[in-house]
Structure formats: structure tokens, C-alpha cells
Amino acid sequence: MMKKHFDTPLKLEVVKMVKEQGLSISRVSQSMHIGETAIRRWMKQYETELDGEPLASKPLTAEQQRIRELEQENRQLRMDGDHLKKCVVLLRQGNEMSYRLITHLQKKAIPVTHSCRVLEVSRSAYYASVQRHATPRICSKEVHLKAAFSASHKSYGSRRLVVAMQAQGIRIGRYQVRSLMRQARLQPVWRRKFVHTTNSRHNLPIAENILSRQFNPVAPNLAYVSDITYIRTETGWLYLAVLLDLFSRKVVGWAMAPNMPADLVCDALRMAIGQRNPAPGLIVHSDRGSQYASRQYQALLQEHGFICSMSRKGNCWDNAVAERFFLNLKMERVWQGSYANKMEARQDIVAYITNFYNTTRLHSTLGYLSPSVFERHYAVNSPISLS
Incomplete structure (x- = not known):
């Protein structure tokens, strides 16, 4: 029998059902078709990390440990104060009233543990009351x-x-x-922010728009698109250059730097060449930025026999696929937090590209397959193998 694999988000949801909804492990096990031993192991791992002792982390210094303890005490005091303000009218009116109050506060994101401690009610008695009055239905889906x-x-x-x-x-x-x-109440993240990073005010030669919005080549390594974007960090801007294979929408090359020299786009192209080894005749499309028009970049294209293509002036739709990738990157990763420094941003962006976007993320253009899976299907069904 093939061993089932459960990802981290599902484990967290199962643990929440036991700890926050008061359901028994056996009931969750039967409803979700997951072994009780596995659920107990997940709960133990969750409690270990909640105590600030993740196995994979470095040991805390004495100062860090003290700061963590003070933060925990402050959170405890704030929660206790909120409880006293909300519960003063209902205190001392019987356990059943307290149980109803705990249930109400739980809906306000106040943990049962804190409510029971402030109201001097045992958790076991509260959960027993919940089981007596209602047995919630578990929706596995x-x-x-x-x-x-x-x-x-x-x-x-x-x-x-x-x-x-x-x-x-x-x-x-x-x-x-x-x-x-x-x-x-699940709603996808969607925020639009656009800042122009293209400097087209230069006297360097401009290539024709050879690609002409032909975004669906019939095979891999026929047409790449390239672009540059910015990433905000607490220590300044980090600039990212990428190349995508239009056939699979896969990111095949990237480079990052604190500024935007021609080396940035050249390094991204060299990575793509090293990973894919495309044949001469490959179309490499970009905007009219000075980095792409530079002699250094143009010489690299000529060295490998690639065809340069550039968007028309002021027309962002000519490079829409690269623009869309940057929007996805920022919605799904960058805008959901902040980066303390450029190294942290580099590591997170590389993880997004290699562990999610290329390998896992479902693309509607590819029939809801990831780029890597789409290319594997092509390799199996086509006599021409991927480079």
C-alpha cells in the first residue's frame, strides 16, 4: 500500500480542529481518514514549535530568550485585560454562563486556554460541556x-x-x-502596483519586435522573454532580472543585484544558457531598456546565435508574460511580508521560483499544470526531448 503524504498546511488545519474546536483525536481521525498516531505526532510537533524550540532552528541566546519571555508576558497581560473588561458583568453567574462566554470569545480569536484561566474554569469541564450540547460536523473538504x-x-x-x-x-x-x-472567508491576495524600471532614453541601437506577441511557441527553447523588476528591502532596493521560456512559462534564468547594470541581464541569460543549452535561432525578447541594448548584452546574443527582439516604445503588452510573472511573484510572496535585507530577499525569491512557481503552481495557460509537469508531458509525448 502506498504511504500517504500530508503537506504542512493540512497538518496545521487538523491540529487546529483538535486544539481550537475541542474535537477528540479519534473523531478527527475517523472523519479525515488519518491515523490517530499521525495526528498525535503532528500535535506534539506543533506544541514543540509553539514553545519556541523548533528542531531545525539555532539555539536562542540569553538575550533573545529574555525578549521572548517578556513578549509572552506582555501578550498575556493584554489578553487578561481584555478578558476582564468583557467578562466583568457575567462573572460569578454559574459555569454554564461561563461556558457560553468562552465559546463567544473563541469566535473573537481569543484562545480557550486564556478564557478558562481568567474565568477559573477547567478546560476539561468546558470541552465536556461543548460535547454535551453540540457535536459539530467535520467538513473534510x-x-x-x-x-x-x-x-x-x-x-x-x-x-x-x-x-x-x-x-x-x-x-x-x-x-x-x-x-x-x-x-x-478565504480571499486571494490581489494588489496592483507598477513602477517603471525601464530606461529607454539612450542612443543605443534598438531591435525590431520580432516576437510580435506570439506567446505560444510549439516547442521549448524557441522563444524567451526577459525583464527587470525591483524588490523593496529594509536596506534598499534589490533588482531582479528573469528569463521565461514562453512554451512552458518556466523561469529558466535569473539574477539579482542592488543596481541595474548590463551584467544583471547578462548573468540571467548565462544561467538560462547553462540550464537549457538552447540552439542558435532562439528569439530573446525584452523591452528597450539600456541594459538590453548594451553592447555587452548584444555581444552575448550574437555569440550564441540568438535573435534579439524588443517591445515597441511605451507598449507594455508586448512583454506581457514577463510582466505577469512579476505581478504573481509580488502578490504571492513579496507583498505578503517584508524583507530585512537583500540576502533574505534573494533566498525567498529563489525559493519561490524553484519550489513553487516552476514546480507546483498551476497555470491556466498550461491547462492547470505547473511548468515542470508541462515540460515532462511534452518530453514523453514528443520525439524531440527538452534540452
Whole structure:
């Protein structure tokens, strides 16, 4: 029998059902078809990391440990103060009233543990009361939906979630997914921000638009698109140059630097050449930026027999595929947090490209396959193998 694999977001959802909803491990096990031993192991791992002792982390210094303790004490005091303000009228009116109050506060994101401690009620008595009065129905599909949504960095809409869940063997339609998303208040991240990074005010030669928006070549390594974007960090800007193979939308080359010299786009192209070894005649499309018009970059194209193509002046749609990749990167990763320094940004962006975008993310243009899977299908079904 093939061993089941459970990803981290699903494990977290299962643990929340036991710890926050008060459901027994046996009931969750039966409803989710997951062994009790596995659930207990996940809970133990969760509690270990909650205590600030993840196995893979470095040991904390004495100062860091003290800061963590003070932060925990401050959070405890704030929660206790909020409890006293909300509960003063209902205190001392009987355990059943306290149980109802704890349930209400739980909906306000206040943990049961804190409510029970402030109201001087045992957790076991509270959970026993919950079991007596109501036995909530576990929706296995909702748990899998939350896990898939979390694994997509909160970027998948209903269409991609349907495909992701069906790939796990879960029979579900788009309308049910949309309904469950409304109930769980799951909404994809969507923010538009555009800052121009192209400097086309130069006297260098400009190439014709050879690509002419032909974004769907019939085979890999026939046409690449390239572009540059910026990434904000606490220590300044980090600039990212990428190349995508239009056939599979796969990022085949990238480079990052604190500024935008011609070396930046040349390094990205060299990475693509090293990984894919494309044949002469490859079309490499970009905007009219000075980096792409530079002698250094043009010499690299000529050395390998590649054809240079550039967008028309002021027409961003001529390079729409690269622009879309940058929008996805920022929505699904960059805008969801902040980077303390450029090294942290580099590591996170590389992880996004290699561990999510190229290998896992579902692309509607590719029939809801990831770029890597799409290329594997092509390699199997075509007599021409990928380089």
C-alpha cells in the first residue's frame, strides 16, 4: 500500500480542529481518514514549535530568550485585560454562563486556554460541556480547501483550488469551492502596483519586435522573454532580472543585484544558457531598456546565435508574460511580508521560483499544470526531448 503524504498546511488545519474546536483525536481521525498516531505526532510537533524550540532552528541566546519571555508576558497581560473588561458583568453567574462566554470569545480569536484561566474554569469541564450540547460536523473538504489555499500562498482562486483538490483525489466542483471559500472567508491576495524600471532614453541601437506577441511557441527553447523588476528591502532596493521560456512559462534564468547594470541581464541569460543549452535561432525578447541594448548584452546574443527582439516604445503588452510573472511573484510572496535585507530577499525569491512557481503552481495557460509537469508531458509525448 502506498504511504500517504500530508503537506504542512493540512497538518496545521487538523491540529487546529483538535486544539481550537475541542474535537477528540479519534473523531478527527475517523472523519479525515488519518491515523490517530499521525495526528498525535503532528500535535506534539506543533506544541514543540509553539514553545519556541523548533528542531531545525539555532539555539536562542540569553538575550533573545529574555525578549521572548517578556513578549509572552506582555501578550498575556493584554489578553487578561481584555478578558476582564468583557467578562466583568457575567462573572460569578454559574459555569454554564461561563461556558457560553468562552465559546463567544473563541469566535473573537481569543484562545480557550486564556478564557478558562481568567474565568477559573477547567478546560476539561468546558470541552465536556461543548460535547454535551453540540457535536459539530467535520467538513473534510473544507479542511483540504484551507490547506490547498495556504499552500498556494493565498493566491489560488476557485478554479485553481478545484484542480488542486481534484489532484488529491477529492471530488468537488467550482460552485462548492466558492461556497466553502465564502464560509471560511478565504480571499486571494490581489494588489496592483507598477513602477517603471525601464530606461529607454539612450542612443543605443534598438531591435525590431520580432516576437510580435506570439506567446505560444510549439516547442521549448524557441522563444524567451526577459525583464527587470525591483524588490523593496529594509536596506534598499534589490533588482531582479528573469528569463521565461514562453512554451512552458518556466523561469529558466535569473539574477539579482542592488543596481541595474548590463551584467544583471547578462548573468540571467548565462544561467538560462547553462540550464537549457538552447540552439542558435532562439528569439530573446525584452523591452528597450539600456541594459538590453548594451553592447555587452548584444555581444552575448550574437555569440550564441540568438535573435534579439524588443517591445515597441511605451507598449507594455508586448512583454506581457514577463510582466505577469512579476505581478504573481509580488502578490504571492513579496507583498505578503517584508524583507530585512537583500540576502533574505534573494533566498525567498529563489525559493519561490524553484519550489513553487516552476514546480507546483498551476497555470491556466498550461491547462492547470505547473511548468515542470508541462515540460515532462511534452518530453514523453514528443520525439524531440527538452534540452
